[in-house]
Amino acid sequence: MSAALYKQMMRVNLKGFLNYAFGSAFYIFLMFWLYPGIAKNTEALDDIVATMPEGVGRAFSLNGFDSAEAFISGEYYGLILVLILAIVSVQLSTQLMARMIDRGSMAYLLSTPTTRVRIALTQACVLVSGLLLILGATTLAGFAGKAWLLGDRYAFDGGRFVLLNAAAFLMFFAVAGIAFLVSAASSDEKRALGLSGAIVFGFYSLDLLGKLGDGIAWMRGLSIFSLYRPGDIVGGEAFPRARLRAARGDRVSLLRGRHTGIQTEGSAALIRSSPAPSAARNCTKRAA
Template sequence: MNTTLYKQMMKVNMKGFMNYAIGSAFYIILMFWLYPSIGQSAKAIDELVQSMPEGVGRAFGLNGFGSAEAFISGEYYGLILVLILAIVCVQLSTQLMAKLIDQGAMGYLLATPTTRGKVAFTQASVLVTGLFLIMAVTTLAGFLANIWFLRGEFDFNTSKFIEMNIAAFLLFFAIGGICFLISALSNDEKKALSLSGVITFGFFSLDLLAKISEQISWMKYFSIFTLYKPGEIINGNVDLTVSLSVLFIIGVITFGLAVMLFKKRDLPL
């Protein structure tokens, strides 16, 4: 890693990281603030949810309202957080690699006494650090919101809440690796951004469609989001060891490929 480059890129991107982190913290605090009024009518709301088509509940993570973590697993971790981190991965991976190549700035970086491998690894580290910061702030905000708004009056399983955050981080560690690989192999910023966006939101759409209807449930095998199951984490009926290990391996392989292939490719410098 090039420490000087890492510090500079973190300085450049820190405002963006914190904007996303604060936005994520705001939404999760809002969910906790809403839950006490919803929790008092949890039984009636659960009956309403159960009356809906089964596919709708699966697709939108309607996992019941009997506990705070069950409520936020669907209302926040199933959609809002996914959209926030998907945007971060697509945009930041493009800015860290493809944009610099497209604008010719990568040539200036490589003209310094460093190697291509160190530059790519450093940029990848910036992306992973950004994702970690956003998830760390989100997790901390959740714990604080539990103290402020639930006050021990409503069920809240802290271990399952932590597991949901770990799962979310590893999902986007894997997606970030895919987007970074695309960016490292692209010369055009717009093409890299478009392709990363299509793949990321394509995965999300395939998983959503697979949950809605049993007839097309086979689509889940073509989506990385199949390995991310916040609702099942709450219910305790998912093997986290397997799914989280696969996500971690995908991230390591894609980031590793990005660094290796960037070292060998021809650049329009």
């Protein structure tokens, strides 16, 4: 890693990171602010959800409204945060490699005594730092929101909330890794952006579609996002070990799907472990 490059890249991108971090923190505040109103009508809301087709509730992560983190895991971690982080992963990884190659500023970096691998590693560190920053701000905002807006009147499990953020981080560590690999392998900014965007949002759509209908549930198996289940964490399914293993890049693990309120009962889900962390390593090799 090159300290000078890391420092400079963080400086250039800090404003963007802070914008997303602030936006995410603000949104989570908003959720906490809304929650007391929702908590009053938990039963009525649960009834409404129960009248919807099962797939819809699954797809839009309606995880129940009986605790603050269940509400947040559904409404924020299940949808909006995923979109925000997907955009950050695709955009930032394209900016850090393909754009610099395309525009020619990479030539300046390579003209200094710094190897290609070191430059790619440094840029990858910037990407991971950005994700950490955004999720760190989100986590802190969650605890602050709990302290200021909820107090002791409403149920909130801090440990699970942290796990929720950790899962989101690991998930997007993998997603950003794929986007970074694409970015490092292309010399054209637009192509890198298009390709990594298509992969990431393609994954997202496959997961969403798979959740909507039981007949096409297999689609989820193709998507890395099927590994990300904020509902499971708040539902007390702990932190699925497979997910951790997946983040480490293990091969394939077969998990039995369990009833969690949003999962279909007894459906066996073949979960492919993500190739992404190793992809992140590979991309530096590719660049070499």
